[in-house]
Amino acid sequence: MRLLRARALVPVSGPPVADGAVLMAGGRIGKVGRWRDLRREAKGKPLDLGEVALMPGLVNAHCHLDYTDMAGQLAPPTVFSDWLKLITEAKQGWSLADYQASWTRGAQMLARTGTTTVGDIEAVPRLLPGAWRTTPLRVVSFLEMIGITNRRPPATVLAEANETVEKLSAPGRRLGLSPHAPYSTVPELLRLTARTSRQQRWRLAVHVAESALEFEMFTHGRGSMYDWLKRSGRDMTDCGLGSPVRHLGRCGLLSPRLLAVHVNYLARGDADMLARRGVHVAHCPRSHAYFRHDPFPLRRLARAGVNICLGTDSLATVYQGRRQSAELNLFAEMRSLAAANPQLRGRKILEMASVNGAQALGLEGRAGVLRAGAWADLIAVSFSGPLRTVYRAILEHNGEVAASMIGGRWALAPDWTRATSSNSPL
Numbered sequence: 304m305r306l307l308r309a310r311a312l313v314p315v316s317g318p319p320v321a322d323g324a325v326l327m328a329g330g331r332i333g334k335v336g337r338w339r340d341l342r343r344e345a346k347g348k349p350l351d352l353g354e355v356a357l358m359p360g361l362v363n364a365h366c367h368l369d370y371t372d373m374a375g376q377l378a379p380p381t382v383f384s385d386w387l388k389l390i391t392e393a394k395q396g397w398s399l400a401d402y403q404a405s406w407t408r409g410a411q412m413l414a415r416t417g418t419t420t421v422g423d424i425e426a427v428p429r430l431l432p433g434a435w436r437t438t439p440l441r442v443v444s445f446l447e448m449i450g451i452t453n454r455r456p457p458a459t460v461l462a463e464a465n466e467t468v469e470k471l472s473a474p475g476r477r478l479g480l481s482p483h484a485p486y487s488t489v490p491e492l493l494r495l496t497a498r499t500s501r502q503q504r505w506r507l508a509v510h511v512a513e514s515a516l517e518f519e520m521f522t523h524g525r526g527s528m529y530d531w532l533k534r535s536g537r538d539m540t541d542c543g544l545g546s547p548v549r550h551l552g553r554c555g556l557l558s559p560r561l562l563a564v565h566v567n568y569l570a571r572g573d574a575d576m577l578a579r580r581g582v583h584v585a586h587c588p589r590s591h592a593y594f595r596h597d598p599f600p601l602r603r604l605a606r607a608g609v610n611i612c613l614g615t616d617s618l619a620t621v622y623q624g625r626r627q628s629a630e631l632n633l634f635a636e637m638r639s640l641a642a643a644n645p646q647l648r649g650r651k652i653l654e655m656a657s658v659n660g661a662q663a664l665g666l667e668g669r670a671g672v673l674r675a676g677a678w679a680d681l682i683a684v685s686f687s688g689p690l691r692t693v694y695r696a697i698l699e700h701n702g703e704v705a706a707s708m709i710g711g712r713w714a715l716a717p718d719w720t721r722a723t724s725s726n727s728p729l
């Protein structure tokens with residue numbers, strides 16, 4: 304039983320604790336509480352982290368690690384479908400080695416900045432399992448499926464993804480499927496995926512209602528995205544029947560296993576339907592700002608009772624000014640969310656970046672909280688103020704975290720231990 308001590312403990316699942324401590328054993332958390340109550344239970348020398356706030360490792364519910372090196376390459380478009388053309392073009396010039404380097408660089412950015420679990424969309428499943436070995440992060444990998452024509456039958460697309468899941472499956476690995484979006488797939492693929500998810504209990508992630516154009520395409524069967532995809536040979540008979548969320552509902556996809564990504568545009572009744580079916584929503588604040596979408600319907604979703612979590616999306620959709628370099632960083636996402644929603648409390652924002660994300664990825668009670676039985680996934684950021692300011696201090700944190708631990712092992716050891724016992728298991 305090893306003991307960590309910190310000036311402030313922020314369990315997220317309960318109120319912050321001054322002079323707190325976490326007792327750990329076997330990669331899990333044993334007890335959480337005040338230092339003076341736990342100090343005698345330690346076996347071995349406790350580790351005093353000093354002037355820090357100690358909290359659960361952050362959960363980044365939506366990312367595309369393999370696009371990290373596209374940072375700053377695609378200027379924000381005026382029309383969403385133009386961006387789709389740009390990224391398709393950019394991807395054509397990339398080799399497998401480019402994707403590999405990009406994936407690993409992205410994972411390094413997240414580990415440095417306090418993420419310990421990430422839900423990642425894998426456009427290049429061939430990178431796995433090698434890419435996983437390059438990072439200490441817990442990765443939930445969703446295999447991406449795209450196909451707007453029946454040239455490759457949906458059953459074949461799904462069968463290939465299923466085969467990859469089976470091949471990669473092993474204890475401790477987490478895999479799911481990601482039909483990319485309603486507009487970039489056909490209904491048959493969505494229906495078959497929903498059936499597989501029900502049978503296998505696999506988790507799903509789908510981009511949905513991201514742009515006004517997608518909303519217009521499905522709701523009214525018109526608009527520039529509609530015209531472009533029609534010209535590209537997509538069968539458009541699934542359009543004009545209701546919102547993108549309704550479309551997923553018709554295809555049987557709305558369930559507690561689904562992580563709906565973006566959900567920026569809602570029709571009346573959509574928020575209630577998502578809540579009723581237990582669907583989780585991932586909001587990506589900087590990607591949202593990059594595309595200048597209408598305000599994210601945070602209140603409508605929250606009032607309906609939808610579990611809302613945060614994601615970074617890819618760096619291809621994070622604005623990067625001249626001489627700036629954007630990083631995958633959930634603290635930056637929390638700040639972007641706070642700037643767009645000044646009424647939102649710091650504690651709520653941190654919940655979205657931790658416990659809510661864990662729930663969305665099917666890791667409730669294991670990730671995103673400091674609680675007995677949860678994984679010993681912890682991060683520390685500098686903190687020397689009074690306890691009542693701790694959430695504000697966390698939101699203001701910039702750059703690398705002071706320490707990060709995943710399953711009781713240092714992913715980023717605190718400064719003074721780096722020279723001597725870096726990465727030693729506790």
Ligand SMILES: [Zn+2]
Pocket residue numbers: 365366367424510564616617
């Ligand atoms: Zn995405």
